[in-house]
Each structure stands twice: as C-alpha cells, then as structure tokens.
Amino acid sequence: MTGIIFNIPFLAVAALVGIALYIIISQRNLIKIVMGIVILESGVNLFLITLGYREAGIAPIYTNAPEGVMVLPIPQALTLTSIVIGVATTALMLSMIMLIYRHSGDIDSEKSRKMKG
Amino acid sequence: MATVVSSLDFWDPLVCIIAFIVLIAVIYLFRSRGQKKYKKGTAQTQIFLSGEEAPGAEQQHIKAQNIYWGFFQALKRYYDPTIKAHTGIINDYIIWFIALAAAIAVILFIVGLI
Amino acid sequence: MHALVIHSPILVIAIPLLAAFLTPLISRVSEKARDILVIATLVFVEFLVIILARDIYLTGIHIYTLGASSPSLTIPEHYMVPVRIILEVDAMSIFMGIISATVSLAAAIYSLSYMKEETGRDMYYTLLLLLVVGMLGLEFTGDMFNLFVFLEILSISGAALAAFRTRFADALEGGFKYIVISAVGALIILFAIGIFYAQYNLLNIAALAQVIQYTMLDKIALALLVTALAMKLAGVPLHMWAPDTYSVAPAGTTPMIYVASQACLYALFRVCFTLYGVTLNTATIGWIVIIIGVLSMFVGVTMAVQQSDIKRLMAYHAISQSGYMLLGLGVGLAVLANPEALAAYGREAMSGGIFHIVNNALYKGLLFLTAETLFYCLGTRDLNKMGGMCRNMKYTSIFFIIGALAISGIPPFNGFTSKLMIYESVYRFNPILSVIAMLVSIITLASFTKAFQSAFTGPALPQYRNVKEAPNSMLIGMGLLTIIIIFFSLFPGLIVNTIVNPATDALINQASYINAVMGGL
Numbered sequence: 097m098t099g100i101i102f103n104i105p106f107l108a109v110a111a112l113v114g115i116a117l118y119i120i121i122s123q124r125n126l127i128k129i130v131m132g133i134v135i136l137e138s139g140v141n142l143f144l145i146t147l148g149y150r151e152a153g154i155a156p157i158y159t160n161a162p163e164g165v166m167v168l169p170i171p172q173a174l175t176l177t178s179i180v181i182g183v184a185t186t187a188l189m190l191s192m193i194m195l196i197y198r199h200s201g202d203i204d205s206e207k208s209r210k211m212k213g
Numbered sequence: 214m215a216t217v218v219s220s221l222d223f224w225d226p227l228v229c230i231i232a233f234i235v236l237i238a239v240i241y242l243f244r245s246r247g248q249k250k251y252k253k254g255t256a257q258t259q260i261f262l263s264g265e266e267a268p269g270a271e272q273q274h275i276k277a278q279n280i281y282w283g284f285f286q287a288l289k290r291y292y293d294p295t296i297k298a299h300t301g302i303i304n305d306y307i308i309w310f311i312a313l314a315a316a317i318a319v320i321l322f323i324v325g326l327i
Numbered sequence: 328m329h330a331l332v333i334h335s336p337i338l339v340i341a342i343p344l345l346a347a348f349l350t351p352l353i354s355r356v357s358e359k360a361r362d363i364l365v366i367a368t369l370v371f372v373e374f375l376v377i378i379l380a381r382d383i384y385l386t387g388i389h390i391y392t393l394g395a396s397s398p399s400l401t402i403p404e405h406y407m408v409p410v411r412i413i414l415e416v417d418a419m420s421i422f423m424g425i426i427s428a429t430v431s432l433a434a435a436i437y438s439l440s441y442m443k444e445e446t447g448r449d450m451y452y453t454l455l456l457l458l459v460v461g462m463l464g465l466e467f468t469g470d471m472f473n474l475f476v477f478l479e480i481l482s483i484s485g486a487a488l489a490a491f492r493t494r495f496a497d498a499l500e501g502g503f504k505y506i507v508i509s510a511v512g513a514l515i516i517l518f519a520i521g522i523f524y525a526q527y528n529l530l531n532i533a534a535l536a537q538v539i540q541y542t543m544l545d546k547i548a549l550a551l552l553v554t555a556l557a558m559k560l561a562g563v564p565l566h567m568w569a570p571d572t573y574s575v576a577p578a579g580t581t582p583m584i585y586v587a588s589q590a591c592l593y594a595l596f597r598v599c600f601t602l603y604g605v606t607l608n609t610a611t612i613g614w615i616v617i618i619i620g621v622l623s624m625f626v627g628v629t630m631a632v633q634q635s636d637i638k639r640l641m642a643y644h645a646i647s648q649s650g651y652m653l654l655g656l657g658v659g660l661a662v663l664a665n666p667e668a669l670a671a672y673g674r675e676a677m678s679g680g681i682f683h684i685v686n687n688a689l690y691k692g693l694l695f696l697t698a699e700t701l702f703y704c705l706g707t708r709d710l711n712k713m714g715g716m717c718r719n720m721k722y723t724s725i726f727f728i729i730g731a732l733a734i735s736g737i738p739p740f741n742g743f744t745s746k747l748m749i750y751e752s753v754y755r756f757n758p759i760l761s762v763i764a765m766l767v768s769i770i771t772l773a774s775f776t777k778a779f780q781s782a783f784t785g786p787a788l789p790q791y792r793n794v795k796e797a798p799n800s801m802l803i804g805m806g807l808l809t810i811i812i813i814f815f816s817l818f819p820g821l822i823v824n825t826i827v828n829p830a831t832d833a834l835i836n837q838a839s840y841i842n843a844v845m846g847g848l
Contacts, residue, residue, distance in 0.1 A: 117307070120304065121304050129303065137514055144521050170530075174524075177476060178517060181479045188506055189503065189507065193503065209302060211301055211501070213633075222751075224743075224747055226818075229739040270788055270789065277713075281777060292633065299630070303503075305567070306504070307507075309565055309567070310511065310558055313565060314550055314554040317553060317554060322546060325541075325546060
C-alpha cells in the first residue's frame with residue numbers, strides 16, 4: 097500500500113504526458129496545440145521533481161537543518177531552468193499564432209496552412 | 214597533400230583535372246575543324262522548324278513542372294501516396310514522431326529479449 | 328595567447344552572448360557601429376575556434392570547468408564524480424565548431440546587404456548571435472542538461488529568425504512549425520535526461536558513460552533521444568517541417584538553421600558513440616540509423632525532383648544529403664563492436680560521413696544563398712516563372728553550377744571525394760545500400776539540371792530584361808564559400824588527414840573522452 101502512495105506522482109506524470117501528446121495529435125485549433133505543449137512541459141517538470149524525492153526527506157537547505165535525509169536539489173534547479181525555457185517558448189508560439197490569425201483569418205491547423213507537399 | 218588514400222585505391226583530384234584539360238583540348242581540336250564560312254545574322258543562324266515560324270520566347274521555354282514528365286508518370290504508384298503523406302498539418306508531424314519512437318522502443322525491447 | 332587558448336571554450340560562448348545583448352543598445356547610436364560589432368564578434372569567434380582547433384590537434388582533448396579554481400580541475404578533492412558544469416572539446420566537437428563559425432560568418436556578411444530594406448534589423452542581429460551561441464554551446468558541451476538548454480536556445484532563435492519577415496504569411500507558418508517541433512522534441516529529450524538522472528544521479532556525459540548499463544529504462548531513454556534528435560535533424564519520416572522552414576527563412580539564416588540541424592546530428596552521434604558506446608546493441612541501433620539514412624536519401628531526392636519552388640527544392644536536397652551522413656556513420660556504429668570490420672571499412676565509412684558534413688555545409692550553404700539571390704532579384708521563388716537569367720546574372724550562374732556539380736558528386740569536386748569514401752566502405756558492409764546511394768546521386772544531378780534549365784538557361788524573357796546582378800556583399804558571401812569549396816576539391820587529402828580522421832578517432836575512442844574528465848578514477 098505504501099508503495100502505491102509514493103508512485104502516484106509518477107502515474108500523474110504518465111497521465112499528463114499521455115494527455116498532452118493526445119491533445120497535440122488530435123486538436124486542430126493552434127491555441128489548443130500550444131496548450132498541449134504546456135501540459136507536456138508540466139508533466140516533464142513534475143517528473144524531474146518527483147525523481148528527487150527521498151522518503152521522509154527535508155528541504156535541501158543547510159542552515160538550521162534538522163536531522164534527516166535531504167531531497168535531491170539538482171532536479172529542482174533543472175526544473176526551474178525548464179520552466180523559464182517553457183515560458184519563452186510559449187510566448188513565442190502564441191505571438192506567432194496571433195500573426196498567423198492576422199494573415200489568414202483562421203487558426204485551424206489545416207485551413208491556415210499554405211505549404212504542403 | 215591532395216591525395217586521399219583509402220584501403221582499396223586512391224583518389225587524386227589533380228590527376229582528374231589534368232585528364233579534363235587533355236579532354237577539353239581534344240574537344241577544342243575537333244570543334245576547330247568545323248564550318249567557318251557562315252554569315253551571322255541571316256537565316257543561317259536562326260532556329261529551323263521546317264519553314265514554320267519559331268514561337269516567341271515565352272513559349273519556347275519549357276516550364277519546370279513539365280520537365281521529367283515521363284519519370285513522374287512511370288513512378289506514379291510511388292509518388293501519389295508519398296505526396297499525399299506530406300500534408301503540411303502540424304498534428305501529422307507529431308503522429309509520425311510518436312509512431313517512430315514507439316517502433317524503436319519495441320524493436321530495442323524485442324532484440325533485448327532474444 | 329596560451330591563456331586565450333585555455334579559456335577559449337567559454338569565450339566562444341560568452342562573447343557572442345554579450346554582443347547579442349549589446350547590439351540593440353549600440354544600434355541606437357549608429358547602424359554602422361552595430362554592423363561592425365556583429366562582424367567583429369564573428370571574426371573573433373572564428374579566430375578563437377581556429378586557435379583552439381590547432382591546440383586540440385596537437386595536445387588532445389580540452390576541458391573547461393566552470394567555476395573551479397583552474398579550468399582542468401574537474402573532480403574536486405574528496406569527491407568521486409564531477410560536480411560542476413564542464414565543457415569538453417574533442418576533435419569531433421571542434422570540427423563541428425569550425426563549420427558553425429565559418430558558415431555564420433559568411434551568412435552575416437551576406438545579410439549585411441540583403442536585410443537593408445527590412446525594419447527591426449537590430450533584433451535580427453541579436454537573434455543571429457544567439458543562434459551562434461546555441462550552435463557552439465551544443466557542440467562544446469560535456470553535460471546532458473547543457474545540451475538541452477543550448478538546444479532550446481538554438482530552437483527559439485532559429486524559429487524567430489525563420490518567421491522574421493512577418494509580412495509573408497508562409498514565413499510565420501514555417502516558424503510556427505519549427506518551434507512546435509522543437510518544443511516537443513526538446514521536452515522529450517528532457518524526459519530522457521530525467522531518466523538518466525533518476526538511475527545514475529549524474530548529468531555529465533563522461534561520468535555517465537563510465538557507469539551506464541543498458542537497462543530497460545536506458546533502452547527507453549535511447550529510443551526517445553534518437554527519435555527526438557532525428558526529428559531535429561530532419562530525417563525521414565520526421566522531415567516534413569524542414570522544407571516549410573528552410574524555404575521561408577531570410578537569406579543568410581537558412582544556411583545557419585541548416586548548420587544548427589547538423590549540430591543536432593552531432594548530438595545524436597555523441598549520444599550513440601560516446602554516451603552509450605559499446606554497451607548498447609550496436610547492430611540494432613546502427614541498422615536503425617542506416618534505415619533512417621536510406622529513407623532520407625531516397626524520399627528527400629524523389630520529392631526534390633518534383634518541386635517547382637526553388638527553395639523547397641534546395642531544402643529537400645538538404646534532407647537527402649543528411650541521409651548520406653546518417654548512412655556513413657550508421658555503418659560505423661553497426662560495426663563498432665567488431666574490431667576487424669571497424670578497421671577494414673568502419674572507420675572509412677565514418678570518415679566519409681564526417682567529411683560529407685563539412686562538404687555539405689559548404690555547398691548547401693552556397694546553393695541556399697544562390698536561391699535566395701534569385702528571389703531577391705526576381706521577386707519570385709517559382710521556377711515556372713523564371714527563365715534565361717544566365718545573361719543577366721553571370722556570377723550567380725557560375726556559383727550555382729559549381730554548387731550543383733559539387734552536390735551531385737561529380738569529380739573533381741569535394742562531394743565526389745566524400746561520396747566515394749561512403750560508397751566504397753558501405754559496399755563492403757551491404758552492397759544494396761551503396762547502390763541506392765549511387766542512384767540517389769544520379770537523381771540529384773537530374774534535379775539540379777532541371778533547376779538550372781528552368782532558372783538560368785533558355786531564351787531571354789521580356790519581363791526580366793532589366794534585372795541586374797546581385798549586390799556586392801551578397802556576391803562576396805557566395806564567393807567566399809566557392810573559394811573554400813574549390814580549395815577542398817583540390818586538396819582533399821589535406822582536409823581528410825588534418826580535420827576528418829582525428830574526428831573519427833575521437834568518436835570511436837570513448838575511453839579517452841571519459842579519461843579526460845574522470846582522470847583515471
């Protein structure tokens with residue numbers, strides 16, 4: 097039973113990544129595709145944080161630290177970097193969608209494309 | 214310095230260039246023995262179409278989509294599905310990605326079991 | 328000078344980054360000062376890369392530890408693993424670094440006159456310098472997470488550059504597709520990096536290579552990494568974004584975005600050869616890379632013959648030539664565990680593939696620049712509307728002919744040399760692959776004949792009577808690449824022995840890569 101409790105975040109990661117990939121495949125609206133990418137990024141960030149957890153761990157701060165095992169600090173640094181990169185990517189994608197809408201009046205991924213073949 | 218030596222033979226571009234120069238000299242020799250007595254600007258240098266009028270510059274030039282027509286007709290069974298697969302829709306690009314990742318993972322798993 | 332060589336791995340990343348953010352400030356003062364700053368930065372980066380290359384060929388792998396008291400102090404006292412960010416430059420990294428620095432310099436010189444009528448040029452040069460930072464950082468890094476960060480820097484600046492001319496609707500579409508593909512691919516790479524960290528608590532490539540075992544999770548990570556990096560380097564069947572993006576990018580940046588894809592090719596081989604090495608089942612992954620390569624060659628060139636838009640034609644040829652590199656290096660990977668096959672034809676296949684990377688960057692860059700010159704002078708990219716331009720644009724026609732003969736593998740150009748090395752060695756591995764490669768080469772020549780006939784030869788069309796030759800700085804950019812192509816064609820032995828063979832040995836020799844960081848631990 098205790099094993100399942102500690103695996104719930106990993107199940108959540110699998111669910112988030114699966115739902116995100118399904119959204120990116122199946123939704124035609126460009127903004128929904130960007131939402132799918134943001135959910136994928138949330139899933140990967142959750143995966144990075146979860147793999148650093150140690151049972152009954154405390155925060156990885158040395159000042160006035162109580163006794164005990166500390167959770168790993170490096171995945172937290174990786175996650176912060178990844179969140180910042182995700183913000184930049186999302187901003188760029190949304191501004192491109194805005195300009196695509198100005199040009200073609202439609203944000204369907206099939207109707208707004210001009211290049212194929 | 215200019216030679217690339219592989220395990221079976223070698224490649225030297227300077228030898229190739231000397232061969233080309235000899236070849237060009239031979240070609241020039243052949244072309245220099247052609248007809249020299251012709252008058253420029255008269256009907257001797259125009260296009261000859263059995264007495265018909267040559268069409269204008271616009272119609273003389275073959276358009277890019279019509280070149281190699283025979284090649285495309287012969288490979289029609291390959292080209293039609295391939296061109297239809299290049300849809301340009303972003304969702305299809307991610308479908309190919311997931312399909313290839315799953316295929317490679319399954320292949321690695323099966324080969325690891327054997 | 329010696330201090331400059333020791334610190335050059337970090338200077339090569341830091342100086343363009345600083346210049347990228349100084350560019351908008353200086354362009355308030357004067358435009359000419361900004362142009363001089365950009366070109367001076369790229370010339371200095373090229374100089375640093377060349378002196379670092381010379382030192383690497385003399386003394387071996389260079390390490391730079393960020394934040395330590397001395398650059399080569401990778402593992403602090405009483406520690407067993409490296410704990411800081413480490414840049415590790417071996418012969419293969421500096422080979423890709425030379426290509427990136429040179430193509431960026433040529434592209435920046437070309438953009439000086441091409442972008443004269445565009446507004447917002449200071450943002451263009453900022454993005455161009457950030458793209459240079461991303462490429463060089465990806466090639467010099469010794470750390471998996473840094474690979475992810477520089478990959479994202481490269482993707483964001485590349486996508487913003489591709490969509491730069493927002494007045495064209497298809498430019499925005501090309502940029503959007505590139506950023507979506509890159510975001511999904513990079514997030515999957517981060518997932519694979521998370522899998523590595525979860526198992527081994529290490530991010531450094533050399534440290535991981537020492538302890539990696541080929542568990543089930545490692546197999547999943549390998550599948551995700553290979554697929555995501557294959558998508559970034561436009562290998563079939565994940566190539567469909569490439570014609571859209573390469574055809575709409577402004578002139579100087581198409582070669583740079585293409586060289587950024589080749590940096591992802593370098594990352595793929597760094598993962599397969601150095602991170603996993605012989606622990607993985609090299610026959611399987613080697614054959615997967617070979618199959619992706621053969622599909623890329625064939626689908627790329629058959630779609631290219633069919634195109635009527637000149638830049639999409641060039642983009643499909645770029646995909647097809649990437650297939651040659653994947654084929655050559657895939658054969659090397661497939662026989663990596665087999666020492667006598669590796670010595671007999673594996674090394675030569677890898678050398679052919681690596682030589683093809685530099686050849687391809689040169690003549691593909693030249694061909695992209697000539698296609699964009701045609702667009703600049705004529706205002707259209709459609710081959711159906713062009714004709715007879717060799718009378719007005721003599722220099723461009725000569726550059727196009729040289730590029731087209733080089734890419735088709737016609738002797739005596741450099742394309743023939745690298746393709747000969749690939750044909751001979753791949754034939755001894757499996758003859759069918761070599762036959763397909765030669766067939767693809769013939770169809771390449773056919774499609775360039777078609778492009779040349781449509782655009783340059785033919786009768787003089789009346790609507791193009793007043794078209795003049797391209798401006799001088801564009802001709803200088805193309806001329807620089809042509810001179811380098813002719814130099815590589817006349818002296819291939821020099822290039823192969825000096826630059827290519829050390830890179831091949833660096834990829835095969837995983838132990839020296841690990842020892843440079845771990846120092847015998």
